[in-house]
Amino acid sequence: MGLNSIAVFCGSNFGNSPAYAEAAAALGRCLAARGIRLVYGGTHKGLMGVLADAVLAAGGEAYGVITERLAAKGHLHQQLSAHEVVADMRVRKARMAELADGFIALPGGLGTLEELFEAATLTQLGDQAKPCAGLNVSGFFDPLRALLQHMAQAQFLRQEHCDMVLLDADPDALITTMAAWTPPVVEKWFAPPAATAGASA
Template identity: 55%
Template sequence: MTSKIIKSLCVYCGSSIGRTPAYAEHAQALGRAFAQRGIRLVYGGASVGIMGVVADAVLEAGGEVIGVIPAALADKEIAHHGLTQLHVTKSMHERKALMADLADGFIALPGGIGTLEEIFEILTWAQLGFHEKPCALLNVDGYYDALTTFLDHSVAEAFVQPLHRSMLIVERDADVLLDRFANYVAPAVKKWVGREQT
C-alpha cells in the first residue's frame, strides 16, 4: 500500500489546559510530529489552552500553522497572532467549513463539548460520504475511554453501524496515529446527492 501525502491536518481541542500536565505534553508531542513530517496544522486559532499549546509546539519546531476563528470569539478565546495565517470568519459555520476545506484529516485532542461537536460533525460528514478524510481521537491518558465504550454500546444497540464505528481511529500515540492516517483508505459508504442516496 502506498502512503498518501498529507499536507494539512485539522486538530480540534480545548481552550482550557485540562487537569493534568499529560494533556499539554501530548499536544506538544503531536505538534512536534506535525513539524517533523512537514504537516501543516489547521486549528481553531486561539492562543490559550490545549489549542495554544499545540500551535506553539508546531511553530517552535519550524512548522506552519493556520488558525481559523470567528470574530465573535477572537477576544474570548484570545486569537493567536503569531501564526503563519489567521483567518477571522463571520460565524462558527463558516469557521468549521473552512477548517474542513483546508485539512486532509481530523484529530481530536482532549477538549470539551465544542471539541466533541466538531469531531462528530466531521465524522458524520464522512459517514454520509461527503468526504473520505480520516477522523481520529488522540486518546491521551484514557481521556476518551468512556466515549469509545459508549460508541461500542451504540453499535451493540444497532444505532451505529460497525462500518461507521470503524471510521473513527483511536490511538494513544501521535506517531502511530499519523502513520495510520498516511495509510488510511476510506471504507465504501453510500453517498448522498441532494435527496438521493447512491
C-alpha cells in the same frame, strides 16, 4: 492518502493533568517533523495555544481560523504562520474542513466532540473521505470508544463506522494510521426489527 494539512480540535482549557498539554505539544512537534500544516481554531488559549506554540517552535506551519467574536476578545494567537477571521462557528468548522486532509481531536469539551463528530458524520455519509481520529491521552477517549461500540451493538451505527474513529495514544503512530486509512464502503441502514417491520406492514 496524502496528509498535507490536519485540522486539530482541542480544548481551550488545559485540563486537570499536565499530560494533556504534554500530548498537545508532542502532537505539534510530530506535525512539524512530518511537514504537515496544522489547521486549528486560531487561539492562544489552553491546549490550542500549546499545540500551535509547539508547531511553530519546531519550524512547522500553523494556520488559524478564528471567529470574529473571539478575535475581538483578543484571543487570536499573534505568531501564527497565517490566519483568517470568519463570521461564526459554523463558517469556522466548514473552512477548517476545506483546508484539512484529516482531523484529530485532542482532549477537550463540548466543542471538541461536536467538531469531531461532525467531521466523522460527513465522512460516514460520503460527503468527504477524510480520516477522523483522537489522540487518546491517558485513556481520555476510552469512554467515547465504549459509547460508539454501544451504538454499534444497538444497531444505530455500523461497526465499520464505529471503527472509523481512529484512536491511539502515540501521535506518530496515529498519523501513520490515518495516512493508510481508506473510507469504509458499507450500507448505513439496518433492516428494521421483525416486530417493527410487521407493525408497519
